[in-house]
Amino acid sequence: MTINIENEKQQDAATKVETSRRNFIFGSVAAAGLTVAPAVMLYQTANARSLSDFSLKDGASSKVRLGMLVDTSKQVDWNKSVEACNKEHGLGNEKDSRDDQKTQYIRVVDVKNKGTGYTMSLPVMCQHCEQAPCIDVCPTGASMKRPDGIVLVDSHRCIGCRYCMMACPYKARSFVHEVLTDQTENTPRGKGCVESCNMCVNRIDKGQEPACVKASNGAIVFGDLNDPTSTISALLKEHGGKQIRADLKLNPGVYYQGI
Amino acid sequence: MKKLHFLEVEGNTKGFYTFLGLFSLISVIGILAAYYMEHNGHWVTGMNNQIIWGTPHVFAIFLIVAASGALNVASISSVFAKTPYKPLARLSGMLALALLSGGLMVLLLDLGRPDRLIVAMTKFNFVSIFTWNIFLYTGFMGIVGIYLWTMMDRPYNSLTRKAGMAAFIWRLILTTGTGSIFGFLIAREAYDSALLAPMFIIMSFSFGLAFFILVLMGLYKYTQRDLGDFIVNRLKNLLGVFVAAVLYFVLVYHVTNLYSADHRGITAFILTDGGIYTFLFWVVQIVLGSLVPLALLYAPTGKNRTMIGLASVLIIIGGMAQLYVIIIGGQAYPMHLFPGMEVSSSFYDGVVASYAPSLPEVLLGVGGFGVTLLLVTVAVAVLKFLPGSLADALTDPHSK
Numbered sequence: 033m034t035i036n037i038e039n040e041k042q043q044d045a046a047t048k049v050e051t052s053r054r055n056f057i058f059g060s061v062a063a064a065g066l067t068v069a070p071a072v073m074l075y076q077t078a079n080a081r082s083l084s085d086f087s088l089k090d091g092a093s094s095k096v097r098l099g100m101l102v103d104t105s106k107q108v109d110w111n112k113s114v115e116a117c118n119k120e121h122g123l124g125n126e127k128d129s130r131d132d133q134k135t136q137y138i139r140v141v142d143v144k145n146k147g148t149g150y151t152m153s154l155p156v157m158c159q160h161c162e163q164a165p166c167i168d169v170c171p172t173g174a175s176m177k178r179p180d181g182i183v184l185v186d187s188h189r190c191i192g193c194r195y196c197m198m199a200c201p202y203k204a205r206s207f208v209h210e211v212l213t214d215q216t217e218n219t220p221r222g223k224g225c226v227e228s229c230n231m232c233v234n235r236i237d238k239g240q241e242p243a244c245v246k247a248s249n250g251a252i253v254f255g256d257l258n259d260p261t262s263t264i265s266a267l268l269k270e271h272g273g274k275q276i277r278a279d280l281k282l283n284p285g286v287y288y289q290g291i
Numbered sequence: 292m293k294k295l296h297f298l299e300v301e302g303n304t305k306g307f308y309t310f311l312g313l314f315s316l317i318s319v320i321g322i323l324a325a326y327y328m329e330h331n332g333h334w335v336t337g338m339n340n341q342i343i344w345g346t347p348h349v350f351a352i353f354l355i356v357a358a359s360g361a362l363n364v365a366s367i368s369s370v371f372a373k374t375p376y377k378p379l380a381r382l383s384g385m386l387a388l389a390l391l392s393g394g395l396m397v398l399l400l401d402l403g404r405p406d407r408l409i410v411a412m413t414k415f416n417f418v419s420i421f422t423w424n425i426f427l428y429t430g431f432m433g434i435v436g437i438y439l440w441t442m443m444d445r446p447y448n449s450l451t452r453k454a455g456m457a458a459f460i461w462r463l464i465l466t467t468g469t470g471s472i473f474g475f476l477i478a479r480e481a482y483d484s485a486l487l488a489p490m491f492i493i494m495s496f497s498f499g500l501a502f503f504i505l506v507l508m509g510l511y512k513y514t515q516r517d518l519g520d521f522i523v524n525r526l527k528n529l530l531g532v533f534v535a536a537v538l539y540f541v542l543v544y545h546v547t548n549l550y551s552a553d554h555r556g557i558t559a560f561i562l563t564d565g566g567i568y569t570f571l572f573w574v575v576q577i578v579l580g581s582l583v584p585l586a587l588l589y590a591p592t593g594k595n596r597t598m599i600g601l602a603s604v605l606i607i608i609g610g611m612a613q614l615y616v617i618i619i620g621g622q623a624y625p626m627h628l629f630p631g632m633e634v635s636s637s638f639y640d641g642v643v644a645s646y647a648p649s650l651p652e653v654l655l656g657v658g659g660f661g662v663t664l665l666l667v668t669v670a671v672a673v674l675k676f677l678p679g680s681l682a683d684a685l686t687d688p689h690s691k
Contacts, residue, residue: 126334128331128332128334129332129334130334130339132339132340132341132639132644132645133333133334133338133339133340134340135340136340136637136638139636139637139638139640140636140637141628141634141635141636141638141640142634142635142636143628143629143632143633143634144632144633144634145631145632145633146631146632146633156628156636165476165477165478167416167418168416168418168419169418169419169420169421169476170416170419170421171411171415171416171419171421171422171425172410172411172414172415172416173414173415173416189407189410189414190403190404190407191402191403191404191405191407191408191410191411192402192403192404192407193402193403193411193421194343194344194403195419195421195472197340197343198343198344198476198479198622199476199477199478200478201477201478201626201628202478202628203340203341203626203628203638203640205340206340207333207340207343207403208332208403209332209333209334209338209339210331210332210333210334211331211332223332223403224329224332224333224402224403224404225403225404226403276628276629277627277628280477280478291629
């Protein structure tokens with residue numbers, strides 16, 4: 033009896049070892065799967081993007097220079113683009129900030145020539161400069177440019193020194209003056225950090241055009257400035273386009289017609 | 292020069308504890324004000340998306356600029372071998388460190404995310420002048436620390452001249468760096484001038500020496516040690532030269548801006564129609580902060596300690612006004628998206644930005660002065676920074 037009991041104990045132990053080994057193998061496979069899955073998903077996303085109209089084949093490629101062309105001569109309500117931007121990024125949810133403290137990624141600027149009386153309106157957002165002063169002055173590298181030319185802020189690295197806001201000639205950046213809640217999933221925003229138009233990277237990476245472009249009724253064209261066959265390049269080649277404060281030689285990625 | 296004995300200030304006195312308590316209180320109030328601003332966010336301040344850097348920056352930059360200037364007295368002694376300044380060299384180095392600490396505290400606590408200091412210390416963008424400044428400030432602390440050591444530890448005295456030279460060169464680069472924070476902002480007319488860097492250096496000479504004289508006279512008065520006219524009058528004559536030099540730079544800065552058409556707008560704004568900024572420029576910076584002190588320092592009554600103290604206080608107030616005009620006035624003047632055109636928008640394009648300093652901002656700034664003076668109070672009691680006497684009989688080579 034004693035021997036039998038011993039045998040049973042040994043068998044139990046063997047089963048336990050078997051079970052734990054099996055668990056280990058399953059666990060490993062599951063862990064490996066979990067590790068690989070996001071990469072596969074990312075790969076699929078990247079592949080899916082190649083199907084989009086924006087020719088972003090290999091992620092943010094330095095062969096691409098994303099930009100926008102704004103036709104100010106078109107009679108559109110630019111405020112629709114502003115509203116679309118605010119909705120996309122969850123802006124305008126400040127409770128305590130004064131008006132001059134609230135974030136605006138895009139604004140409508142009214143311009144009047146004092147001499148001739150000529151007036152026009154145009155939307156102004158981050159101009160996504162090639163030689164961006166905000167990136168030069170940022171001490172931590174939080175202000176950065178993707179290889180495809182989109183200038184954006186890494187909210188996790190920004191220390192809130194606001195030097196980029198001092199340096200930007202377009203007044204394109206805002207500082208978050210209060211605790212924010214109910215942010216949108218796409219646009220993390222936090223008190224004490226600087227933020228600005230990011231050309232809707234969240235949409236672009238999914239193969240969609242920026243929110244302001246979509247709401248502009250064709251008055252803003254988005255695309256690859258480096259691709260001679262793109263609509264934006266063709267329009268610029270045919271009708272030309274101007275950059276705001278081109279004299280500063282920052283080579284913005286946003287062009288305007290009719291200014 | 293006769294042999295000087297350096298002595299600590301007696302710490303166990305009512306006067307010492309009074310000053311210790313007072314400066315601690317000012318420092319703590321400043322830190323609490325910063326906590327209030329950080330906890331709520333910057334909406335509780337006067338700052339906004341137009342006036343991005345407010346009153347804390349005025350205080351912080353004043354203290355940092357004054358820090359490099361306070362080191363001048365030591366430099367004159369070690370680098371230019373002027374022996375009358377040698378007894379003051381230790382205080383000069385220590386005050387420079389104390390001023391820099393106060394200034395950096397204010398600068399740091401005004402960040403949107405001061406809790407991310409570790410990011411600023413580990414992630415660098417070497418194109419940014421701010422990044423250079425992080426190294427310039429920490430390097431200044433280290434070099435001046437070594438310089439003080441060579442002065443105060445007898446076996447290393449022979450290295451004082453070399454360390455002093457290093458500190459002198461470093462402080463020139465440091466103030467160039469501080470001035471350059473503004474000097475390379477192409478977008479803003481007020482700052483788009485290479486003249487800002489040398490102007491900041493000469494401002495540092497003036498503000499730093501004014502602060503040094505006040506601290507020196509204060510320390511010797513309250514510790515009842517002798518402070519002879521020989522040293523004080525040398526310092527005050529030098530201070531007058533520095534004030535005049537700042538005036539010269541201010542004149543050249545505005546005249547060169549008037550010369551180029553695209554900078555006339557900002558110059559007219561500061562000089563004639565800028566409201567509070569025009570008032571601060573003419574009344575506080577030029578008249579109260581420069582002309583009146585010059586008159587006080589060089590008038591027949593110029594040797595009167597009260598007059599020298601008053602002149603120094605006015606120079607500091609004028610210097611704060613000067614930085615307020617440069618920093619806040621420079622931001623208030625609108626940037627030109629379309630030069631020559633009238634622009635307007637919901638984001639305050641084309642209009643002079645409004646700004647009123649809030650109480651917490653001012654308290655944080657004053658807290659920076661509190662920290663500086665607290666450090667000085669502790670330092671003079673702990674180490675031998677001050678000669679037991681600076682009577683003329685000891686310092687003046689011509690004294691009988």
